[in-house]
Amino acid sequence: MVSDSDKGTASVDRRTMIKTGGAAAALLAPAVAKAARGDADQAAVLKTIDANRDAAVQRLADWIKLPSIAAEKRNIDEGVAHMIALAQDAGFQTAKAIPTGGVPSVLATLDSGAKHWIGVYFMYDVKQFDPAEWSSPPLEARLVDRPGLGKVMVGRGAVNQKGPEMTFLAAVRAFKDSGRKLPVNIALIAEGEEEIASPNFPKAISHPDVLPILQKCVGVFIPSASQAMDGTSTLTLGAKGAVELQLISSGERWGRGPTKDIHSSNFARVDSPAWRLVQALDTLMKPDGHTIAVDGWYDNVLPLSAREKALIAETAKRTSEDEVKRQLGVKRWINDESWVQALERLASQPTINIQGLVAGYTGPGGKTILPHRAVAKMEFRLTPAMTKEEAIAKFNAHLKKHGFDDLEVEITGGYGPTITNEDSALVRSEKAVMERLGVAYTIIPRSAGSWPGVVFSGPPLNLPAAQWGMGHGSGAHGPDEYFLIDSANPKVMGMAEASKAYVALLYEIAKQAAIRA
Template sequence: MMEQADRRTMLKGAAMGAALLAPGAGLAAAGGDRAKLDRAIAANHDAAVARLRDWIALPSIAAEDRDMEKGCAHMMMLAKEAGFQKVERVPTDGAPGVFATMDNRARRTLGLYFMYDVKQYDPAEWSSPPLEGRIVDRPGLGKVMVGRGATNQKGPESAMLAALHAFRTAGIRPPVNLVLVAEGEEEIGSPHFAQIVRRPDVLAALKPCSGVIIPASWQSPVDGGVAINLGAKGVVELELVASGEAWGRGPAKNIHSSYKAIVDSPAWRLVEALGTLVTPDGNTPAIDGWFDKVRPLTPREKALIAGSAAKRSSADELKQLGVKQWVGETGWQETLERLAAMPTVNIEGLVSGYTGPGGKTILPGRAVAKLDLRLVPNQTMEDCVAKLKAHLAKRGYGDIAVNVSGGYDPTETAEDSPLIKAERATYERAGVKTSVYPRLAGSWPGYVFTSAPVSLPAGQFGLGHGSGAHAPDEYLLIDSSNPKVMGYDGATAGFVDFLYQMAMV
């Protein structure tokens, strides 16, 4: 790990870092306190990194019902240590959530959305143990921490907490009040998150907020650019189950494969049903009525995408994903329009029968496909699930079970909202190349905030870089070798800057 002096030099000496830490219009209220905060961030670096490593070592995995109470308790501890005066466990019909408030006697209040759960992992697929949070060299980037949750979402959330620790170390009151709501089921589609937010006391605390953010670390590793998203796609997570028992044909349990000559196969039945859900190339949903409520891109959204395309590199993004070409081989702008506007039907996993080493000649009695459906305005989760079931039943596949595990509607926030203006101002003052994009192609439960009864602007904010979410070798950049991309301390300083900017809205 770099020496303290080297980190301070990187933080203050690099072009972008200097731009971030230089006083600006949004930081005028900070006055001479800004230098104290910079020193506090640098002094707290090792403790903040250790805090993140300890958090990564506790994997709360909702899909496996693993350590959910421990994850909730740890989230509560982190909030208390960061200065939240009131921290409460919120029970739900699933995993518990956390509600915390910080009264800084400020004029404005900001909402924070955190998740303490992470995706599953297979250690055999990782080059570094997924729960150790090791710091390794990453050519072209610098030193990164590898671990499950490093970028999704513990890393960015820990940088937000590190900003609050900097205020405490410097003896400075944060410029806004804070309301934190955290859940432990984001990775299974947030099935009970609304129960947390819509509890009367939580709702009352959120009402005065100027907006809600989920911390992010999405700077491009090439040029440091950031896309500000004005929303996110919704999502439905579900599984389709075909079985001989429900079908009334095929085996009720696995039998010898020699009987395939005279016995129907639930696995083939599921494959045939899946084929009806999309066009032959697999790239466009073909569920009956799927596009009936889809709102086309507006002229303004198309203009925003054109501006984003001009600032982003197709080649760079293909390389980052390890992909050779986009669907349809269209132009870059058309590709980004599709990314924002196209709802999707995706197979996450397909399992039936024997999948171990070698062969095992059986005819499976059951087959399961795990799907996620991404939704765009004006689709809703309820309507889309109903259409999927009707589509299958119409084609004679009514026996295939549709088991929904979670999901939520799309979310949208106005471009001229105070939250988006504050994000843009913070990025621009930091010298970050910024574009505005209609909506994130991924999903987060922001609809709980943007829809009634909360009805607040909500979005993602953060500097720094991380990658590998849901995949092996997930990482967060700690010490950056690229002056255009913030390391951990720069990301922490970005949250400090953003709080002051929100205090002005």
């Protein structure tokens, strides 16, 4: 979910923070060299990254060939073992499975004797795929030339998130291989159920082997290939939460209507669970079609701060509304609002979305049945300071109040919103490294997409949590997912350059954490 939510929203909300003259990456080598000046350790590490390039690419390919898919219960044990081996190989001193009740997580630690700890979040699972849709087989991890971009690796998980994660591991391993000490200690927590909305990940976090180590951290980040084709990046200060659910109307639970699909002529004398679903759904939404009619839904929705509004106004100025509308296939925003208003809505408004409707006959044409069951696949998007528990409780109370409590609410996963303090050591470090590397970036006050960062940013950890990383890739959840290995575009970093950026980030975090967390 991490990637799908940020592609297509973040990629169009970019703002050039630094005038780069369009040659950000061209500045990289001297910029990194400058950052490392007087630091022989860092220079040795960066050199080792180059020497290790081929092995890192091979390790990524091997990982892609082993897809762990929680929804299909595919390669669970193998995925855990592989994740542990990858961490050990990169130099982590401990690495072990953490039981969650579902697919296990993996905790790995690397204590270099530094003063501060940084947390890193991985997902080792990938989204399902249909090989028939791919131009290059999804599990072969082929290297393919993309004109104007460079050599990319095509495969399921290439960008979401094995590519960025392996890029980070290559940075860590380079410390080991060059015999240098990491400037910060690292606690790596990897989960195997991200693609099913992390139903058990909070259990991993609260595990007695995990919580104490994460509590030491100054923040947690997830590696991410955040550069667009023009080299610009984004820095998001949080994300909406998401709760996935199915709202199910059935004759069985209702005690009315049929308990199997029956001939539709019977609707003259038998109640209809499909109409009941329609009626229940319609109570949830005001006539405008987007304002949620659930009592108290907006009680804890925080208005945008002045800083958030200023950041959005800046994004609105520097991005093309027409281009975004074209990409989305949209002619008008809700209420025919302006571009700024649409961006403010995207950042600030909770939603109750219908992802899908399924009832009775769904094939071509019609079929004369009275369905016994009707399902709305839905999701809530939650904004600060809403919580998952609050949203579910209010939703259930609404159904009860309107007499629809026979409908089943099946929560399949979810988490609350992530809020990251812009003044934290983590965010200050992210900004500092991008500025030093000459990477233009946009600050997004809140991603409208979602990731389970709230397990870090919420209680009990209350840590800054963010996605960060250089490099490029695309196609998360779709066919021909890819990750850029060797860049032919001077504005965009390849895998080795992106690994070097993580080295810079780790040094910067050590420096910023020493100032203040």
